[in-house]
Amino acid sequence: MTDSAEPDTSSTATSAGITAERARVQRRTLTVVVISQVLGGAGLAAGVTVGALLVQDVLGSTSLAGVAAALLTLGSALTAFLVGRVTQRLGRRIGLGIGFVAGGVGALGVVLAATTAQVPLLFLSLFVYGAGTATNLQARYAGTDLATPARRGTAISVAMVSTTLGAVAGPNLVEPLGRLATGWGLPALAGPFLLAAVAYLAAGTAFLLLLRPDPFLLARRLDAELAKLDAVSEESTTGQDQSTAGPRPCPGVGAYVGAAVMVVTQIAMVAVMTMTPVHMRAHHHGLGEVGLVIGIHIAAMYLPSLVTGVLVDRIGRTPMAIAAGVTLLLAGVTGALAPADSLGLLILALALLGLGWNFGLIAGTTLVVDHTVPANRARTQGTLDVLIALAGAGAGVMSGVVMAGVGYEALSIAGGVLALLLIPVLLWARRVTPRG
Template sequence: MTATTVSPGTPGIAATQRRVLRVLVASQVLSGAGLSAGVTVGALLAQDMLGGAGLAGLPSALFTAGSALAAVVVGRLSQARGRRPGLALGYLAAVVGSAGIIVAAVAGSAILLFPAMFLYGAGTAANLQARYAGADLASRSHRGRAVSTVLVATTVGGVVGPNLAAPAGDLAHALGIPHLAGPFLLSGVAYALAAVALTCWLRPDPLLLARSLAEPTVEPTVEPAAESAAEPAAEPALAEAGRGSVVVGAFVMVVAQLVMVSIMTMTPIHMHDHGLGTAASGLVIAVHVAAMYLPSPVTGWLVDRFGTRATTAASAATLLAAGIVAATAPGDSIVMLSVALGLLGLGWNLGLVSGTAIVTDALPLETRAKTQGLVDVCIALAGAAGGISSGVVVETAGYAVLANVGGLLALALLPVIAVGAVRR
């Protein structure tokens, strides 16, 4: 039997990993600004153009569905050509989507808005898959921290982006563009710069280098009779364990994404209905995005120190708390809604980092990027479902019901990780 691993003694590998992380951090700062700026006003723009809250979650669903398709493309391109072209393509597609949203807003055309939102979602796919690039050259014992380093970089852009929503809207108005389309100007520029940074400086490509450094590890020689008796039982069991771990890790991230997107999407609408403006929504979303990424170093340490099961359980408890606080917070309370969305972002972070570690540990280099892309498709589809259903739930039952249901749904993580632990 053979397995492929990256030799820990390869000269310069630690320095190369530090360089890769620096470039990824820079691109994540930029893409985080592009992502969060659009998220802040996407639902409001749809409500303004479509004339109601019932379809206000549709843009979130569309760019999340676009993220699903982009995750497949980015994953397959990364598998074939490396992380650099895959991630850069995702960001460039988001640039086109941002431009399309601005054109749709100027023309007042929902028909143009929908495909543009779909393309805009490619930026989300690239932003998320960058975390895998941070783990390609990392040792197993430091994988959680490598993933968290890439994620935490998104905090800077994620906090700055929403707070630039109002100034970007003023700039757009001065240019003759609808106010709510202004943040997509920022998104387009930020995503373009992220693509340039990766194309120019992500060298060597971490996934291609990891493959070139992979060395065969040969098990001790056994007698032919013993080998023939052992392999039929051992190899299927190992393959089944790997598939099971991928399913568990994917489920953790899917549930965290579904809960997070559904509550987050409707919060600006909820605040707007209670008389709060874009600046207030931007502040709450900034707190949310900061909580999504800023705790990443601590989360990575928790995964490496206490394991993925304990971290996933913490994710479920935090998401439940977020739903309860959001449901009970007054609609005009910026402080309470900030606390609720802060908890929501933290719960998502705990789930994403632990789920990523579970999936990455279970995958060989030969199929890693492609399978990671498929996992991210499931995450994106869950976000799309959360986005499109959230508007319907709010319009028919109210924001409090949406928040409570989301919190309770997070408890589904507990039996899944318990069963996963027993199987291992």
């Protein structure tokens, strides 16, 4: 006869097994994410560094240089939507793998368009190339699928810091890649896109072949199993059926606040970053100096991530989001006050710009993950990244118009002031959702 007071050790053992499996697969997932993000970082650097310059050369107009960023981000928006939907149904492996492959195809199209001076093909290819940018950002979510809530910020940071190696190397290879391209009879500015094509295709292959088991699908299954165990345990304790209990199926306020943080920081960052190469070339800085400034900017976007993720986990999502707004304001003021021939101050401004974006993206992403559940998480993440991409597209288009009208200095200040407006929103949201 069994003693009814004896604890249910089978449920405990099963829960422990689920926890162990989650930890084991999480380690493998982060390894694959690191590999793909190193490659993906090299791919995205091409468009950031020379995209606006390439459009400027083909069209012969500074005011339309921002079209490059707009097309990249519009392509990114569509891809974010599609990757989110595909991931919700088929998992991270398929969604991210296809996204990176599309980005590689787009990069090859940019090379062909630059060589043949075909403007429609250039625009279409930049649009498709934007798929790589969206996928590179979406990959940060793969690190969170199996992470515990207390480690989500850190998991995001591992994915982002891995981008640093490729993203910093890319801009600093602009001149040698340009020489390689001209040696092959291609325009110099097409060189970085050759690297992007190889990098994105390799990143997509890494996801498709190595991301097994799929972390999103596994997390959804394990969460369902834990919910059943909790229901059985609760029923055995209270005698009531809890099988229908579960997390709220729709995103909470915190998810939308996280989206707002990411959208605003994206606008501020893209607007200033896009026009910095144009501003520098207009004041006789060479491609090597442009590559240095953008390389340091991208390093500041990703390299601090390991520290940022720990801070987001330890001191909170909201304080770090506020820090993003303040840092972006400092970046805008520095950029506005920097003499055009001062390489050092331009480096400082762009480094602060990247750091503020880093704070905002990790804090905002963690808020989104905190306030969604597997039943809607990938779909919601994709939808919110659409908003981020569209915000970047608008910023890219308007940055050229604003710079042509009132100058780089006014553009820098406007980006910083916009980011500072996040603070009252965040303070309000903290009262509504103390968890943030």
